[in-house]
Amino acid sequence: MSELFTHKNKSGLTRNLIEALFPMFEEASAGAIAVDRDANITWINSSYAQLLGLGDPSQVIGKPVRKVIPQTRMPEVVETGKPLLLDIMEHNQQQLVVTRLPYYDEQDAIVGAVAFVLYDDLQPLTPLVSKYRRLHRDLAAARKALARKARNTRYSLGDFVGGSPAALEVKRRARLAAGRDMPVLLLGETGTGKEVLAQAIHTASGRADKPFVGVNVAAVPENLLEAEFFGVVPGAYTGADRRAREGKFQLASGGTLFLDEVGDMPLPLQAKLLRALQEGEIEPLGSNKVATVDVRVIAATSRNLEAMLAEGSFRSDLYYRLNVLEISIPPLRDRLADLGVLCEALLGEISESHGVRADITDAGVAALAGYDWPGNIRELRNVIERALTMGEDGELLDADAIFKVLPRTSHRQLSPLSTRSVRPLARIVAEAEAQAIEEALVTCRGNRTRAALLLGISRSVLYEKLAKTS
Known part of the structure; x- marks a missing residue:
């Protein structure tokens, strides 16, 4: 019977158990038979062939098992995957005690079943049958638990x-x-x-x-x-x-x-x-x-x-x-204010899965903000992972590390209006100072001493700045 299992994967609790119990079942039985996934006979030993009145066992190989044994429940075992232990079957006015077990392939799919016709004295087999029943029940419970776990949620x-x-x-x-x-x-x-x-x-x-x-x-x-x-x-x-x-x-x-x-x-x-x-x-x-x-x-x-x-x-x-x-749910480009906390959360997940501790600088976050993120958070995670992989510092992502992996083709383009509005910083600062001084003088009704106090500068500095703007 070992040839039934030579092409099957030996992993899996049920497969291992059947293979371990098979020699003992066969030794204690008056016959044994095996069928494939379609309930066609693939093997039968000589003692079972004699019990069934068959001259040559090879004559029934490949035939549907119900054509040879009309009362058999082997197709049921193949269809349900559930064993039938110590079942009574009538054949040719005989009552036979039969145990039927499914067996599996590498993917844990049922590919057939094996049955044993047992002697009247079942005492030697009682511990084996009990052990199989208990382990099969535990296996079924474990499979259900795994199925439930697979359908559980990961996120809150x-x-x-x-x-x-x-x-x-x-x-x-x-x-x-x-x-x-x-x-x-x-x-x-x-x-x-x-x-x-x-x-x-x-x-x-x-x-x-x-x-x-x-x-x-x-x-x-x-x-x-x-x-x-x-x-x-x-x-x-x-x-x-x-x-x-x-x-x-x-x-x-x-x-x-x-x-x-x-x-x-x-x-x-x-x-x-x-x-x-x-x-x-x-x-x-x-x-x-x-x-x-x-x-x-x-x-x-x-x-x-x-x-x-x-x-x-x-x-x-x-x-x-x-x-x-x-x-x-808004796209990432419409909630760039969340980039910092998103990077922290993603770096935490990546650090946990890769076994490294990583961080990102403010300049790195600013570099990310210049991209329009067509792939949204999924793409952000990919960019961070690539930056960690390719970065020289390894554990610290700065702007240079981000720019090395950030796609160049999808940066947000500045509009012509925003391009024309860019001016030298010195001019912007000077205009802001002039406006602040003007507002202070208006508030203080022209009193320069009080205006200087309001602006937080000395009166001489105020006179100096007024001279530059005049």
Whole structure:
């Protein structure tokens, strides 16, 4: 039987356990058989062949197991991945005690099953069966815990960094959204932090202990979107999985479903999404049964949905269903006042992940402010990481370190008006002094002594400056 496993990865608790227990099961059994992913027989030992009345065991290799053993439950084990321990099976007016176990490939996908027909005396196998049952239960619990952890959120409102009026308004609306169980539409350019905000809203909401499931509509091929959203029943189409596959709505039930780049959703799917939101019901692909779901939808897009409404590429009824509470996230170029705190936060994350402590000078932040940031915060992080990698000082980013990695083609261009308004600094200072002296003299009704005291200079210095301006 060892040849059944030679082409399989030996990692994974269940695979290791089956391989360890197999020799003992086979020794204590009256026969053994194995099937592949399609429940076709791949191996049968001679004792089981004799028990079934088969002359030559090789004659049944490749045949569907139910053609040879009509009462077998091997296809069920392959389909569900759940073992059937000490089950009773009738065959040719015999009652056989059978144990059936699934086995897996490198990706932990089920690729077949193995079964043992046991003798009447089960006492020697009791400890083994008990151990397998316990470990299989622990493994199932661990997988569920990992799945829950994978769907947990990483971000809270504190992770949306910024103290500018624009950033504070975004946070205010996000808190409002967290306190109300309603659809939210996040609008903003790529890289502005829409997913961070979506997770933050979920984390602060009453659904925080339920799943947060995100799907990037633009990243899923159009022909797979319906299955991705609503799930698939076994055999729904050619090549479909033999097991039922849950969609994002089912995975997110009770929690939050984040639809990123919802503006890229094709029109046919928009109608089905609208029905799911209105009725709280979905129909898996290939099924004629309706399943009830309870999700809170947060949608996001970098596209102009109002323009898409006008041209007919986005349904108005879906738009109004999604846009109950709208939050517009400003691009980075419109909140440059947040550059300093954003750099501190990003450097903290980078330092933690790379094991280095880094800082940025005021001149470095000023250099960043001269760029228009088409990629927003995502691009800012990339620039900081590159500057740290290429910088000579390593742990301190100054203006020179920033300019070495900052793209040159997208700096904000000064308008002709602002270019003409640039004058020599000495002239600007002189004009400012003259205006201050004039205002002081007007306030003091021409009394130069009092004007000098108001300006914080001596009377002789005031007379000197008046002489230069006259």
